Amino acid sequence: MKAASKFASAASAVALSAALAIPGAVAVQFVAVSAAQAAVVNRVEVRGNQRVDADTVRNYISIKPGKSFSNTDIDDAVKALFGSGLFSDVRINQVGSTLVVQVSEYQVVNNVLFQGNKKLKDAALGGAIQLKPRGAFSQAALEADAQSIKEAYKRVGRDDVTVGTKIMDLGENRVNVVFEINEGGRTKIAAINFVGNDAYGDRRLADVISTKRSSFLSFMLRDDIYDEDRLRADEEALRRFYFNHGYADFQVVSAFGELDEATNQYTITITVDEGQRYTFGDVSVESSIPEVDGASLQRLVETRKGDVYNAKDVEDSIIAITENVAGAGYAFAKVTPRGDRNFESRTISVVYTVDQGTKAYVERIEIRGNERTRDFVIRREFDVSEGDAFNQVLIQRAKKRLEALNFFERVEVSTAPGSQPDQVVLVVDLVEKSTGEFSIGAGYSTGGDNAGPSVEGSITERNFLGRGQFIKFSAGGGKNSRDYSFSFTEPYFLGRRIAAGFDVYRQTRKYDDKYDSDVTGGTIRFGLPITNNISTQLAYNLSQEKYELNDKCDTDGNGIPDASCSVSPAIIDGIANSPWIKSSVSGTLVYNTIDDMKNPHNGIYANFTTEVAGLGGDAKFVKFTGRASYYQTLSEELDIVGLVSAGAGHIQGFGDDGLRVFDHFKNNDRMIRGFEYNGIGPYDKNGGDHLGGTTYFNASAEAQFPIPVVPESFGLRGAVFADAATLYGSKVDVAGTNIVSTDMELRASVGVGLLWASPFGPLRIDYAVPVKKLDTDNTQEFNFGISTRF
Numbered sequence: 001m002k003a004a005s006k007f008a009s010a011a012s013a014v015a016l017s018a019a020l021a022i023p024g025a026v027a028v029q030f031v032a033v034s035a036a037q038a039a040v041v042n043r044v045e046v047r048g049n050q051r052v053d054a055d056t057v058r059n060y061i062s063i064k065p066g067k068s069f070s071n072t073d074i075d076d077a078v079k080a081l082f083g084s085g086l087f088s089d090v091r092i093n094q095v096g097s098t099l100v101v102q103v104s105e106y107q108v109v110n111n112v113l114f115q116g117n118k119k120l121k122d123a124a125l126g127g128a129i130q131l132k133p134r135g136a137f138s139q140a141a142l143e144a145d146a147q148s149i150k151e152a153y154k155r156v157g158r159d160d161v162t163v164g165t166k167i168m169d170l171g172e173n174r175v176n177v178v179f180e181i182n183e184g185g186r187t188k189i190a191a192i193n194f195v196g197n198d199a200y201g202d203r204r205l206a207d208v209i210s211t212k213r214s215s216f217l218s219f220m221l222r223d224d225i226y227d228e229d230r231l232r233a234d235e236e237a238l239r240r241f242y243f244n245h246g247y248a249d250f251q252v253v254s255a256f257g258e259l260d261e262a263t264n265q266y267t268i269t270i271t272v273d274e275g276q277r278y279t280f281g282d283v284s285v286e287s288s289i290p291e292v293d294g295a296s297l298q299r300l301v302e303t304r305k306g307d308v309y310n311a312k313d314v315e316d317s318i319i320a321i322t323e324n325v326a327g328a329g330y331a332f333a334k335v336t337p338r339g340d341r342n343f344e345s346r347t348i349s350v351v352y353t354v355d356q357g358t359k360a361y362v363e364r365i366e367i368r369g370n371e372r373t374r375d376f377v378i379r380r381e382f383d384v385s386e387g388d389a390f391n392q393v394l395i396q397r398a399k400k401r402l403e404a405l406n407f408f409e410r411v412e413v414s415t416a417p418g419s420q421p422d423q424v425v426l427v428v429d430l431v432e433k434s435t436g437e438f439s440i441g442a443g444y445s446t447g448g449d450n451a452g453p454s455v456e457g458s459i460t461e462r463n464f465l466g467r468g469q470f471i472k473f474s475a476g477g478g479k480n481s482r483d484y485s486f487s488f489t490e491p492y493f494l495g496r497r498i499a500a501g502f503d504v505y506r507q508t509r510k511y512d513d514k515y516d517s518d519v520t521g522g523t524i525r526f527g528l529p530i531t532n533n534i535s536t537q538l539a540y541n542l543s544q545e546k547y548e549l550n551d552k553c554d555t556d557g558n559g560i561p562d563a564s565c566s567v568s569p570a571i572i573d574g575i576a577n578s579p580w581i582k583s584s585v586s587g588t589l590v591y592n593t594i595d596d597m598k599n600p601h602n603g604i605y606a607n608f609t610t611e612v613a614g615l616g617g618d619a620k621f622v623k624f625t626g627r628a629s630y631y632q633t634l635s636e637e638l639d640i641v642g643l644v645s646a647g648a649g650h651i652q653g654f655g656d657d658g659l660r661v662f663d664h665f666k667n668n669d670r671m672i673r674g675f676e677y678n679g680i681g682p683y684d685k686n687g688g689d690h691l692g693g694t695t696y697f698n699a700s701a702e703a704q705f706p707i708p709v710v711p712e713s714f715g716l717r718g719a720v721f722a723d724a725a726t727l728y729g730s731k732v733d734v735a736g737t738n739i740v741s742t743d744m745e746l747r748a749s750v751g752v753g754l755l756w757a758s759p760f761g762p763l764r765i766d767y768a769v770p771v772k773k774l775d776t777d778n779t780q781e782f783n784f785g786i787s788t789r790f
Contacts, residue, residue, distance in 0.1 A: 040068050042097040049103055050173055052086055057101055060084055061092075077101075085136055106136035110174045116181040119156060128152045131177055142167075142177065149179060157225035160184035160264050188214035189224045189257075190265040196253065196272045199245075204639040206712045207599055208241045209234035211268065215714055226257050226266045229410075235270075242274065243311035244595075245636070248341070248348060249275025278309040281342060281349035285321065288355045289330060297321050301352065309348050316532070317352060322393045325354055331389035332357045360390040362426055363418035369430035370466075373407055377468040378428060380492055381405070390415075390424050402430075407463050409433045435463040456483075468492070470501070480510040499527035512689075514553045514567050515575055517662075518546040521582075537588045541611075545662065547578040568687025569736035570661045577618075580660065584613035597790070598757065600631045601641050605790045613663075620655035621663055624648075629790065634703065643702040647671070650695045659731035664692025669783050671698045672725035674749030674768030679778035681727035685738040690778070693742075694729035704755065715757030723768070724748045741776055748772040751781075761786055 043065050046054035061077035063069045074092050081090045081103065089104035109131050114122050129145035131137065146163045153161035164180035192213050194202045206212070211234055214224040235252045242250035253271040260267070283303050287294040300320040302313045318335045325333040334357030340349040364386050367378050379385075381401040383394045395413055402411045410431040415424045437460045456476030464471050470489040477483060489501030503523045510516050521543025529535045549572075551557075553565035559576065561567045587610050594603035606628035614620040627647035634640045647670075653659030666678040681693040702721035710716045728744045751768030766783045773779065 040097075041065055041094060041099040044099045044101060047100060047102045048105070050105055051108070052103075052105060057081065057103060061101070063099060088138065105173060106138055107173050107175045109133055109135050109137045109177055110170055111176050113176060113178045114181060115178060117183065119158065119183055120152060125149055125152065125179070137167075137175055137177065146179065149181065153181075153183065154187075155225070155227055157187050157222070158184055159187040159226070159259060160261070185264055187226065187259070188265045189226060190214070190260070190263070190267050192268045192270070194270050194272065197274060199247070199274055199277065199636060201637055201639060203706050203712045204636065205238065205241075205270075207639070208237050209270075210237065213711055214265070215711055226259075226268070228257075231255050231257065231268070238270070238272065240311070242272075243309075246277040246279065246308040246310070247274050248278050248309050248311070248339070249273075251275075276343070276346050278341070278346050278348045280305050280307050280309055281340070281345070281347035283350050283352075285352045285354065288353070289325075289333065292325055292328065292330065292333070292354055294352075294354065297324060297352075297354070300324055303350055314350065319393050319397065321352055321354065322391065326389075326391065330356065331391070332359050335393070360422050360424050361418075362386055362388050362390050363420075363423035365426045365428065366416075367428045367430070370432060372432055372466045373430070373463060373468070374466045377407075377463075377466065378402065378430070380495075382426075384426075395426065402428075405463075405468070407432060407435055407468070436461045477508075482506075482508040493526070497529060499525075501525055510550060513550065514561075514565060514689075515571060516548055516550050520544050533591055533593050535590045535592075537590070539586045539588075541582070541584045541586060542617075543582050545578060545580040545582065547575040547580075547662070549575060566688045568684040568689040568691060570684060570691055570732045570734045570739075571687065571689060573734045574661045580619060580662070581617035582613055582619040583615045583617035584611050584619070585615065586611040594631065594790075601633045603631055605629045607790075614655065618657070619660060619663060620657065621651050621653045621659055623651040623663075639706050641704045643704065644700070645702075646697075646699045648695075648697045652694070653731055658733065659694070661691055661732050661734075664694060664730070664732075665696050665727060666690075666692045667696070667725065667727050669766070669785070671696060671727070672700075672723045672747055672749060673721070673751060673766050673783055674723070674770040674779060674781060675747065675773070676778040676780040679780065680725075680741075680747055680774070682730040682732070682739050682742045683776040685740060686736060690776075691730060691732055691739065693727040694731055695744075696725065696727040698723070698725035700724075702753075717755045719753035719755060720751070721753060721766075721768075722748070722750045741774060745774055746772060747774070747777065 041063070044058050044061070044063065046057045049057060060080045062080075063073050063077055077092055078090050081087055081101075086105060087103045088106050091102040093100050093102070111133050112126065112129070112131055114125050117125060126132075128148045128151075130141045130148075131145055142165055146165055149163045150161055153159075161184050162182045164182075166178040166180060168176040168178060170176060189211065190213070192202075192206055192209075192211065194205050197205060210223065211226070211230055212223040232255075235255050238252060239250060251273050253273055255268070255270045257266040257268045259265070280303050283301055283305055285294040285297045285301060287297070301317045302320070303310070303317055307313075314337055318337060321335045322333065325335070334355050336353045336355065338351045338353060340351075341347075342349070362384055365379060365382065367375055370378060382398040384391060384398075399411055399413045402408065408430045410429075412429040414427045414429070416427055418424050437458075439458050439460075455478070456474060458472060458474035458476075460470075460472045462470055468491055470487070470491070472487045473485070475484050483505070484507075485503060485505040487501065487503045489499055491497075491499045493500035502525070505519075505521060507519045508516065509519075521541065523539050523541045525537055525539040527535060527537045548554075549559065549561055549565075549567070553561050553567065555562055561572065589608050591604065591606045594600045594605050606626070608626040609624070611623040611625075612621075613623075625647070626649070627645065629643060629645040632642045634642045649665055651659065651663060651665065653663070665681075667675060667680050668677050672680070678690050678692065680690065681696075682691050683689070684691055700721060700723045702719055704717050704719045706712065707716050707718050724746060725748075726744050726746050728742055730739050730742050732739060747770065749768040749770045749772075751766055753764055753766040756763045756765075763786060764784070767781055768783065769781060770777070770779050
């Protein structure tokens with residue numbers, strides 16, 4: 001597609017040049033006859049110019065008074081004047097001893113007007129066309145601009161747009177250019193058909209590609225726009241998918257869209273040849289560099305004999321070996337995988353060969369297309385700089401990093417010859433996209449500490465001032481909650497690949513019409529990648545927590561609950577001793593091999609966090625929490641995904657004051673479904689409240705599957721699950737409490753769920769039935785809210 005696009009652009013340029021050169025060609029032919037005997041002229045006379053100064057015209061030509069000239073000089077003069085872009089016609093003739101240059105100036109564009117456009121604003125259309133105010137007007141440019149406007153509308157899904165043009169003569173060789181636009185209706189995608197796929201069903205492949213079939217949500221998601229460049233990107237996504245699942249011979253035979261003009265809808269057909277599925281055969285490393293031992297590099301290889309062939313594992317192995325060898329002083333080393341297919345056993349044996357590559361250096365990195373993003377934001381994603389050894393592996397890694405920033409619609413990295421044979425120029429071509437977002441949404445949740453209806457508004461900028469920084473301000477609330485927060489993240493702190501940022505927040509909550517809380521705090525955090533799959537985050541947290549009985553429970557306002565309001569003495573004691581200051585440091589280790597964070601099918605996501613409170617303030621504890629989730633595709637054809645997750649936590653207080661009641665763990669739907677928030681665990685008989693626990697364990701098994709009757713573009717999936725958990729232990733020691741259920745007691749539930757990848761974020765509805773519970777537990781079978789997978 002890229003080659004075809006370049007050819008089309010070149011053809012358009014040739015056509016435009018030809019249109020402009022026709023008058024010039026006639027003039028040259030005329031001059032060739034009349035100036036055949038000319039040799040010298042005494043003066044050069046310019047006629048027909050209105051705005052352009054005569055001396056400017058004379059400067060464009062090489063013919064000077066008193067100097068001989070030839071037909072070739074006249075021809076060059078005509079070309080130079082046409083090349084200036086100032087004239088629509090040029091004629092050069094010799095009259096006696098005078099060279100007469102007759103020019104016709106292009107009209108000047110006074111203003112460019114757009115009429116009928118609503119979906120694309122004037123600024124967007126103005127940036128897509130050539131004609132500009134105070135610039136030269138030409139008919140060829142006008143026609144090219146009309147086509148450019150059509151292409152711009154096609155990219156937003158309006159293929160049946162029509163563009164008319166009108167020229168308004170203002171006199172004095174000035175014109176207004178008017179584009180009359182009929183935007184038409186949205187061009188939709190009626191169907192996406194796959195042909196030749198046996199290993200994977202249409203629904204599974206439809207999840208892989210970014211182009212989606214039109215649905216009632218398409219007006220928000222904008223994922224049903226037919227675009228040939230996007231379709232080529234989808235072809236590449238399919239290739240990566242198949243190559244990473246063992247199909248090394250896979251190829252896309254054809255991919256095209258057919259427009260039904262009667263319905264203004266596309267039908268996309270993608271024909272594939274899957275080939276056979278392979279596993280890895282023998283895997284080895286060889287080196288032609290005497291000082292590099294291939295056997296010692298075997299530990300870096302991520303491909304194992306007997307595993308399903310995976311192109312990503314091969315790429316990761318190449319990167320690991322290349323970096324290791326380069327670190328040993330062989331900057332130009334080249335790692336090449338050589339695959340040997342065995343069609344009978346359906347295996348691919350891989351030999352990674354380490355050779356001393358050709359010496360080449362990066363002369364410079366040339367960045368194009370970044371009108372907003374600063375150069376240094378792009379350069380810092382490269383592990384090579386000007387003067388460093390050229391390494392293709394590191395260049396491809398940088399390309400992936402740039403794509404992962406989500407600042408650009410397209411990233412292309414190519415090379416050009418440098419000034420010396422051993423020099424190369426890296427050319428980075430970018431197409432930027434909008435990185436700001438303003439959103440207002442409403443929702444409803446049945447669980448957590450802010451159950452009920454809620455609204456939220458937020459302003460987000462992922463590339464603040466083009467410096468790659470992230471900022472977000474959000475405000476929201478519901479019946480029992482109010483939330484305000486501001487976040488800032490600098491992804492390259494002190495010029496290193498360390499993410500540094502801070503969060504400031506305020507949260508208010510109402511609990512069971514008994515007491516309210518007001519938490520104001522902030523966090524300073526640092527994130528550091530350790531390997532491709534492992535990262536860590538360190539943070540300092542400071543907050544102030546205020547608790548008080550609400551008006552319904554304490555009508556007199558004396559801090560003592562009314563007789564009709566039953567509150568645990570432990571909670572009353574916690575309220576009486578507020579406000580609390582919590583000062584803590586925390587560290588989190590994350591291991592992530594998930595294949596797709598938005599639609600996981602394979603991989604592990606695990607995190608472990610330690611928090612120590614007591615650096616001043618009132619809270620003094622050590623808290624450990626961990627959770628791991630393992631995804632595995634159970635059926636490729638039916639797109640059934642299995643999920644097993646487990647988690648645990650323990651908090652231990654220290655110091656004279658012990659552990660506060662509000663520091664204890666409380667259960668939620670991530671721990672176990674089918675029970676209310678803070679509905680299990682240690683229970684105070686005297687107050688009727690669950691007080692949370694010091695230790696918990698939980699586990700869950702789930703199978704996720706597509707819903708047959710619903711189009712895949714809706715993003716709906718079903719689930720069946722079984723949960724088990726226990727929450728126990730209490731360090732509350734307040735007079736008047738009678739705490740029970742402090743021992744380890746297992747709870748369990750089974751249920752069904754509905755997952756929706758909505759435009760507002762992942763949502764989930766669960767219906768869970770407790771199958772094992774205690775008499776003091778509070779159950780809640782139905783749960784709806786934001787889905788947090790990890």
